[in-house]
Amino acid sequence: MLDTHSGLWDQCLRKIEGKIEADTYGTWFAQTSSSHLDARLAHIEVPTSFFVDWLEEHWLDLIRTTIEEITSWTPEIRISVKKNAPASPGAPLDFSTSDGSAAPKKPAAPMKPVVPGPVSEAVFPLNPRYRFEDFIVGESNQFSFTAAKSVAESPGATSYNPLVIYSGVGLGKTHLLQAIADHCVRNGTARRVVYTSAEKFFTDYLKAIQKKDTSAYIEIYRNADVLLIDDIQFYVKTEACQRELLHTFNTLYQLNKQIVLSSDRPPSTLKGFEDRLISRFQWGLVTDIDRPDLETRMAIINQKAGDHGVRIPPEVARFMAEQIDSNIRELEGALTHLITYSVYKRAPVSLRIARDTIKSLGRVKSITSPPISIREIQKRTAGYFNISVDMLTGATRRQEIATARHICMYLCRRLTQAPLKSIGSEFGNRDHTTVIHACKNIATRLSSDPDFEAHVSQIQNRVQQFASA
């Protein structure tokens, strides 16, 4: 009797095979069987619960119509996991959907048992300076930090898979990725932790291909419990490389292994990646790191100075933090200069020494240019759009006014030191999350729309010209 059931299902499979791409068939149907198929019930068995979700979500109609075509029956369709079905790690799987977008709905992963520490390893060396303990948390990076910590504590067991952190240069992406890796290894929350740059991930692949032996490569990357790939925007995007990244991603994802990526821009605006990769990058959590506010920059200066065994007077920390507001790497560089300069001058770190340091670095902007106020930015932006400031900051939701308002919020964020809360309150008492949302919208549009970028730069120029007039 069983033979009849499976024989019928085999006929259905042959029909399905003719209807869809060979790869897709190989991935989703080749390993299925049927233990029961009659007019009332079609029981289809698959290797893992992941397949159950995926088939139910994407292929139920195809299964139903094919059974009907072969048997003229319209039975209830039940899909379940085959008893004792082995998982197949390392198999190249293609999860692409017809629309290439939606993430497979994965069953909630069970909390992982903590693996004892000594067996955990970082496959490539990590920088010991990049730990969570050394990361100063402020409004600009709080969300990314919290997400990174959750992932490090329960890799693969949160909905943050993949976790994608993006920001401009020098704002802490590498630090956070390595801190996750370090935490997993030191606390034994994962066994094999692989932190790599996208560039290395690619060159390792290239070498493996040249040697005509990819086994060592696959052994490293597809057996990772946590795979962290830094600066994904630098990944070389030939067709073969994209396929490789896709396979690695799919394999790890299916096995509930943790994937963490960093990028210099939101995944949706990454250039040259296939849509199905971009959509995978967005399956979990995408979070950004903003420029740190003044207090955070001061805290970072104090911490880094402490690492050098130097104490920085508060007014000097404030001065340095005011001068260098764009990126933390630069801030660190300036601090190193400051300390070296004070040693060279045999004088304690002082405001004077700090001024000289900043001058020698050619960074004198805020010493000479007066601060720009939110009100000025509003006036210039409203002028540009030929509307009143009241309208700009008011309640109207008309698209063009809302866009002008968002641009203005974005410029206030960029050009002033004002905290998000103050910016929100200057725009009709809006909440700080509205400001965050507006800034994100504008940043995304700027990276993908050159005309839009030209408008925003013109407004910014007007604001700055006025401020320095």
Ligand code: ADP
């Ligand atoms: P990115 O990868 O985004 O270019 P990095 O992670 O390399 O930036 O950070 C640049 C430098 O700034 C590193 O030395 C890093 O330790 C430091 N840094 C960044 N963010 C913080 C922070 N929040 N607290 C302390 N140091 C930080």
Ligand code: MG
């Ligand atoms: Mg980096």
